[in-house]
Amino acid sequence: MATQEGTPKENESKNVSQPLCLSTLRSRVRAYIDKHQYDSAIFWADKLATLSDAVEDIFWYAQTMYYTGQYHRAIHLITSQKLDKNYAACRYLAAKCHYECKEWQEALNILDLLDMSFTRSTSAMNTSLSESVPDSELTLSIPNCENSICLLRGKIYEAMDNRGLASDYYREALRLDVYCFEAFELLVNHHMLTAKEEHELISSLPFASQCPPEEADIVKELYQSRLKKYDCPGKTDLSPALIPLKNNLDVIVSTAEQHLYNCDFRAAYKITSKVLSKDPYNSHCLPIHIAILVELKNSNALFYLAHKLVDYYPDKSISWFAVGCYYMLTENFLPARWFLSKATNLERAHGPSWLAFGHTFGVNKDHDQAMAAYFTASQIMRGCHLPVLYIGLEYGLTNNPKLAERFFSQALSIAPQDPFVLHEMGVIAFGNTNYEEAESHFLKALDRVREVSREMLPERWESLLNNLGHVSRKLGKYEEALEYHKQAEILCPQTASTYSAIGYVHALMGNHSEAVNYFHKALGLRKDDTFSTTMLTNSMDALMSEITACDGADEDPHFQNLSKSQRKRVKLTDLFGNITKDETIDDSKASFDTTDHEPFAESSLSMEEVEMEECSTS
């Protein structure tokens, strides 16, 4: 639209063959359009079209109709005079009108007329327009019409659920005009490309030929900062080319998004709330902010934000997404589903809503429904590994490790560096008692995470450390296991499962008093933990059979007033000898082993844990 509005001034000076009143009429029409007084514009444009028979005036008449939402009238005006056959701009306008009326096929039909020449050779696309409709330049000079048409085609195909073609056309549009941010944004935000493809696209774009040299770098970096960040946590530093734009909100928001995926929610929250205080409805920032609010469980702020959004933008999917997230956060899953499906109805390609929709089922252990939602999401967000990861997770939760593994490896093929996927792979390997493999997966994930976080790992990775602890324990490396669990405890203090895991390792190491201590702590936090209860009883028995009866009771009973001959020493130590001791310990060990696999087999990142953090894109 911007390109069309920018043109009138040039056109004005060209057609002055008519009486003078025509040119004033024209400028009046443009002026009214500029002032958004479309009804006045349409009135005068109508008069102008009657007075003159120039194609340009009719085009502008149709344009005003488009502005006032009279799409079919505009289409009729253009097609009745067969302008769409000869003039690319008119064709584009007609197709656009059809698009607005959601008449996808008609829009395509109109474009296809034009395209006969187009598709002949894609390499010659730049020149094809002038070849097929040589007269269009004479009257209407809307530059880059071909790129707009590509974009429109992409949008139409996307609306028709033909994502493959849609992404092809978006890419084409971007190649024709590297400044065409809309195509880029649609590609990125709708997750049409995998991270690798995105990078390939960026590097293949003809920045050098289309941009002035000083701009090429900055445009590229700007795009780069928008690229997918969900495949792997990365650095949050600004690239040097963007330094002059460091106060630009978009650039700042990109940093926040990176923080979000690095699980540094508080840093991200700081940034987004600053951005939103400057620009309260920044559409790029809002989804990230909502995701952070969910992560930080700040339901109050989310409630307020969702309310405002619904009041101001009731027809945007993001508003209803926010409402759905609020209900999900407050664990009202029915309304959450309702609002999330409303969001997906408004915009089918709203991936996060689909993911959140799946989560509402997943949390309630309704795995089939959850998977259905994730599958839809995976079709929509082809370039994003998250839906696949979640599907794998659901399969894992429904005891289907084979399928789960398959989906995880698919996710891994999309995002080979993502620690979340590596972690899940490790959990599956753990479940298959393949501990060495699990350990290597976990360690890889840990390396990834360590690379980006400075001093402290984000809390999110507590389960990774704990799982490393479990694996080390399984491999008999108790010291290491303890070390990992202790680190997990530091990341996320006062967690019952960590305490019972530490207690368990201590029990296996024979440190019964420590074990009892930790099981107590665990039970203090989570009373109905059967594992800790049984382990506590075991350890207590082991401990009590191990230690002396009471402090300082080393001496044997002896009665002073007995004559020596009659003193019969009762050797308690003999009765309490090694044999019994060993037996009890063996006993307890045996019982450890039987209870072993039961409590920790499901020690994967449970649904609640991974959930939601990544639904941050709109």
Added chain:
Amino acid sequence: MVDVPSLDLKQVKSDLIIAQRECYERRLVHAAKWSAEMSRALVVKVDSRSLQQVDEPDEFWTDYDSYVLAKSYFDVKEFDRAVHVLRECNSPKPYFLRLYSLYMSDQKRKADNMPDSNAQSEVFDNEILKILQSELSEKHSKKELDGFGLYLYGVVLAKLDLHYMAIEIFVESVTKEPLNWAAWMELARHIADKESLLSLQLPQHWIRSLFMAKVYMELQLHEDALSIYRTFMDRGFGESSYIVAQVAVTYHDMRDVDLAVQTFKSLEVMDPYRIENMDIYSNLLYVKEKKSELAHLAHKCCTVNKYCVETCCVIGNYYSLRSQHEKSILYFQRALKLNSNYISAWTLMGHEYMEMKNTSAAIQAYRRSIEVDKRDYRAWYGLGQTYEILKMPSYSLYYYRKAQTLKPNDSRMVIALGECYQKVERLQEAKKCFWKAHCLGDAEEIALFKLANLYATLGEKEQARQAYTEYINQADRMLIHNHEDLSRAYLYLANYYIDHKNWDEAYTAAQKCTEFTETREEAKGLLRTIQTRRLHDVPITPGGMSIDDSMDSIAPTDQFNAGAPRAFDRVTPVNLKFTP
């Protein structure tokens, strides 16, 4: 091992004045109060005026306005406003005050949101603590924290249950800033045993001795604590109400009730409106069952400050003494509402619930008490008792054992432990325990009797005989007359001697049995058996097989009870005994 470095009183006094100032500037009010108290008790002339002049960095003066405003906000408990005002300040004092206010606001919010002191706080909202933790740990790794900042870091870590780290940080804090008494106190709370105390690298400073005394007290090393306090009192702190109170509490822990009461009375004279430690005093009055004095104390505390943990505990004790357990629980709950980390209220509440036979509530109360401080042996003991009532001896075994480790020289714990071992059929350990209890000078003299019973059930007759004899001797010495136990002891002895054909001893014992109503009938039967069997035996047995020294006979009773049957005795050989 307990040595107090010589105190340079001038230095000490000026240290205390500086400590008070520094703590108060940072709104560590309790530490400031303590320093001021100590300082006032010390009568030494120093130049107080020059000590009040401080050089602050320039940075501080740029933050000055915000800092002063924040201090005022803090004083009226508007912590969040203080945090907001100080958000841009970076010089040490305002920075500390900001984080401290943040911490306080979190604590206040948690206290306000606490549903009921009895209900478990299931939801752990550690958001703010984690923010503090990450900020402070970052600063710490950059070595930008001063002594006070480290103290706050330690407090946050302790709140998050990261005790090992907390101890390290506190040690670092007191090394950097030895005058911050709050850090010493926090450190004292985290020391579990003597080994860990000795392993700490503490700065050489006079204040360290007071810390050591405090820790010794907590670790039940009363003599060591007392000797330090006495030294301080001799060197000029005689008028310090803090030290006198500590001495009184130590006497209380030593179960030296009279001395403790006496010390508390002198404390009352010195500092009549003191509420601190008065709950301990009320415990003493409770033990001594001095109803009127306890009532007086309760009323006095109530007029001084009604809403204060100590007051609530005193009143709770008062109602407990009057057996109004519901009311007393109410007051303990109020105390906990005021300060959910007040251990003695948790423990006392547990006792009250035990009185009311509400075991699950008692367990919860005791557990909370242990959560706050693992060294509270009364709570461990209480848990043991509760689980005993619940018939879970293996659990109570553990708890008693814990209590016993904390208080190794208390016979009550050992006996309880022994009984538990008996219940889980681990009689050897039980024997050990009872013997240990006996050696400790068991106040109620049941250990020996229980030990004897144990031998009897184990069929170790000889041991049983010795134990019973010893029991009877001791009971006689201590003038304790528990009829049931004594009668059982005599009965056993009588049977034993009959089995060993020691008719004389058997006769004496049986004779004693007749003195008790419980065993009279049985004893009569025994006497008859002895008579008939002795007559039967005498011809067969050669006279005077071995004459025992009468050491282990139940001699003491013999002389006094030479009644009618005695005459009968003479016909028979004396002290005849068969040795198998």
